[in-house]
Amino acid sequence: MSDHASVFADVRQGMIPAHIYNDRELFELERDRLFARSWMFVAHESELPQPGDYVVRKVLDDSFIVSRADNGEIRVMFNMCLHRGMQICRAEMGNASHFRCPYHGWSYRNDGRIVGLPFHKEAYGGEDGFNRKGQTLLPAPSLDTYNGLIFVSLDPEAPSLRDFLGDFAFYLDYYTKQSASGIELRGPQRWRIKANWKIGAENFAGDMYHTPQTHTSVVEIGLFREPKAEKRKDGTTYWAGNGGGTTYKLPPGTLEERLAYVGYPDEMIDRMKQSWSPQQRSVIGENGFMVSAASVFPNLSFVHNWPKVQDSDEVLPFISLRQWQPISEDETEVLSWFAVDKEAPEEFKALSYKAYLMCFGSTGMFEQDDVENWVSLTNTAAGSMARRLRLNSRMGMLSDGAPVTPPLSQEEYAGPGTAYVGYSEYNQRHLLQRWADYVERPAGDVDAVSVGRQDAAAIIRGENVEEAR
Amino acid sequence: MTSAYIPIDSADSPLGRHASTTQRVGVTLPFNDERHLLASRWLVDEAYILDHQEYPAWLELLTEDIHYYMPIKVTTALGAGFDTAPEMAHFDEDKYSLSRRVARFATEHAWTEDPPSRLRHFVTNVRTFATDREDELVVDSAVLLFRSRGDVREHALVSAGREDLLRHEDETWRLARRHIAVDESVIRMQNLAIFL
Numbered sequence: 001m002s003d004h005a006s007v008f009a010d011v012r013q014g015m016i017p018a019h020i021y022n023d024r025e026l027f028e029l030e031r032d033r034l035f036a037r038s039w040m041f042v043a044h045e046s047e048l049p050q051p052g053d054y055v056v057r058k059v060l061d062d063s064f065i066v067s068r069a070d071n072g073e074i075r076v077m078f079n080m081c082l083h084r085g086m087q088i089c090r091a092e093m094g095n096a097s098h099f100r101c102p103y104h105g106w107s108y109r110n111d112g113r114i115v116g117l118p119f120h121k122e123a124y125g126g127e128d129g130f131n132r133k134g135q136t137l138l139p140a141p142s143l144d145t146y147n148g149l150i151f152v153s154l155d156p157e158a159p160s161l162r163d164f165l166g167d168f169a170f171y172l173d174y175y176t177k178q179s180a181s182g183i184e185l186r187g188p189q190r191w192r193i194k195a196n197w198k199i200g201a202e203n204f205a206g207d208m209y210h211t212p213q214t215h216t217s218v219v220e221i222g223l224f225r226e227p228k229a230e231k232r233k234d235g236t237t238y239w240a241g242n243g244g245g246t247t248y249k250l251p252p253g254t255l256e257e258r259l260a261y262v263g264y265p266d267e268m269i270d271r272m273k274q275s276w277s278p279q280q281r282s283v284i285g286e287n288g289f290m291v292s293a294a295s296v297f298p299n300l301s302f303v304h305n306w307p308k309v310q311d312s313d314e315v316l317p318f319i320s321l322r323q324w325q326p327i328s329e330d331e332t333e334v335l336s337w338f339a340v341d342k343e344a345p346e347e348f349k350a351l352s353y354k355a356y357l358m359c360f361g362s363t364g365m366f367e368q369d370d371v372e373n374w375v376s377l378t379n380t381a382a383g384s385m386a387r388r389l390r391l392n393s394r395m396g397m398l399s400d401g402a403p404v405t406p407p408l409s410q411e412e413y414a415g416p417g418t419a420y421v422g423y424s425e426y427n428q429r430h431l432l433q434r435w436a437d438y439v440e441r442p443a444g445d446v447d448a449v450s451v452g453r454q455d456a457a458a459i460i461r462g463e464n465v466e467e468a469r
Numbered sequence: 470m471t472s473a474y475i476p477i478d479s480a481d482s483p484l485g486r487h488a489s490t491t492q493r494v495g496v497t498l499p500f501n502d503e504r505h506l507l508a509s510r511w512l513v514d515e516a517y518i519l520d521h522q523e524y525p526a527w528l529e530l531l532t533e534d535i536h537y538y539m540p541i542k543v544t545t546a547l548g549a550g551f552d553t554a555p556e557m558a559h560f561d562e563d564k565y566s567l568s569r570r571v572a573r574f575a576t577e578h579a580w581t582e583d584p585p586s587r588l589r590h591f592v593t594n595v596r597t598f599a600t601d602r603e604d605e606l607v608v609d610s611a612v613l614l615f616r617s618r619g620d621v622r623e624h625a626l627v628s629a630g631r632e633d634l635l636r637h638e639d640e641t642w643r644l645a646r647r648h649i650a651v652d653e654s655v656i657r658m659q660n661l662a663i664f665l
Contacts, residue, residue: 358570363559365570367660
């Protein structure tokens with residue numbers, strides 16, 4: 001494997017070697033050093049409303065059962081039978097008290113405990129040969145939640161999720177805590193695109209610059225109240241903790257007026273005021289900025305927008321949450337969910353869902369043009385010319401690193417982190433610098449787990465004929 | 470025996486309340502029945518319109534109360550009682566949302582279709598049913614969409630079953646409801662900037 005020191009050095013200068021968007025060796029390093037260590041989103045608690053509900057989700061190649069056990073607790077278990085390694089649950093979702101392996105019939109409760117081991121006594125001599133007591137499907141090494149968002153890490157030593165998110169948690173509340181009840185998450189739509197996963201994450205983190213060009217058509221057909229996509233440059237990009245995003249600048253008004261401007265009904269506005277801190281309310285009410293797209297490193301993104309959903313001047317907001325699940329260096333599976341506040345009126349939920357479908361997801365009119373670009377980019381990054389090209393990702397910075405426009409003061413922007421008005425690539429640089437930090441650091445050793453044995457050393461007698469002689 | 474087949478119902482959609490509830494009556498109409506012949510001709514003509522991306526003409530073929538609905542297929546255990554994601558879909562459209570999609574293609578800035586895709590809708594296994602209304606027919610069909618973009622990119626396919634409700638109005642037949650049962654859980658196409 002070649003030395004990528006120069007790649008990481010370039011990235012830290014805001015110069016991007018174009019081949020990082022289609023490079024087999026780097027993808028393998030991402031798998032072993034980034035995705036095996038980082039916190040990864042797998043599901044939201046609202047996808048598992050009842051005891052026994054489960055969904056099956058992946059972290060790259062590893063399949064996990066995310067289940068609500070009979071006592072209500074959320075469990076995340078590696079989807080592999082402890083006996084011969086069969087994938088134990090082959091559905092994507094459902095409700096089950098037990099999972100039974102179709103191969104030899106071992107069965108597990110929905111909390112992972114092994115309950116059925118056919119011929120345990122006859123075949124293994126009972127507990128002496130196979131220690132069944134206390135055995136469970138392999139749990140995800142680390143599991144944690146925030147606002148009902150369930151994350152796992154393959155690193156048993158992972159810092160707490162709250163520490164990992166850092167100040168970005170402040171912004172997560174806009175998307176996932178509009179009332180004390182939080183969101184309900186529906187979906188996901190799943191589809192595969194021949195594009196590198198980093199492109200979508202970077203785009204959602206901070207690319208306000210592409211909106212007037214890529215998404216001209218959506219503005220032209222009258223889907224938005226503002227007649228010009230250039231409005232985008234009046235908003236901010238912010239980076240806080242382990243994520244960053246973009247905002248729109250709203251017309252003058254109070255907190256209530258601005259939330260109503262993007263289409264929230266009064267009763268939802270009342271609940272938002274109760275759920276959000278004074279600081280969270282100030283970003284909208286005092287500073288006039290409303291969250292739009294965002295990404296949490298490495299591959300979880302959010303979007304909030306407010307199109308017209310019928311032939312009238314009224315707009316209606318929607319929230320989407322999506323994951324850029326890496327398949328290979330040139331392929332990504334997009335999982336795109338629709339999120340809505342659990343306490344929202346049913347009529348609002350239905351129209352917000354309609355707004356989502358029109359704009360984002362597998363059929364969304366924004367998304368259609370985004371993906372076309374990202375597929376082209378990935379394809380072009382595969383060759384040897386791309387290895388010579390250092391893309392300039394220094395937007396927003398002068399040659400000496402000074403900002404083109406200064407960051408907003410605490411009076412101008414109440415949110416945590418650093419925010420700038422206008423087009424820039426600060427967030428893309430933050431994301432890729434974190435990427436470099438992870439991918440550069442060699443993976444540590446991982447402890448193996450032995451199934452069904454109390455002693456460490458394996459003893460096999462009389463099986464090797466040569467030795468027996 | 471538990472059936473693996475679970476029909477799609479507009480009532481399962483948060484946006485399906487306005488949809489017609491007309492259902493099929495009886496067995497498949499004979500293949501030489503006039504009603505089957507006109508339904509088959511309608512579907513073939515529509516396939517050419519979609520292949521040629523003549524979307525304003527396609528919009529004219531839809532009734533004002535259309536429900537154009539393609540739920541998300543999910544893999545579930547036999548007997549689970551559902552095989553689509555609850556209250557979520559790829560398409561869940563009314564005339565307004567379809568008209569915006571068509572209007573977007575008509576702008577000069579719908580980059581995903583510039584250069585345009587080569588599309589071929591293969592429509593087969595057509596069968597027609599009477600309903601309890603003289604002016605409505607239920608038509609089942611299978612559709613395979615072949616889509617090619619650029620010169621050497623791999624093509625993409627979408628396979629689906631469709632259940633359509635055709636309605637006679639203004640001297641012509643229009644589509645009043647379409648349920649699309651997509652055969653893949655994970656779509657293997659970069660976007661659904663197409664119609665099935």
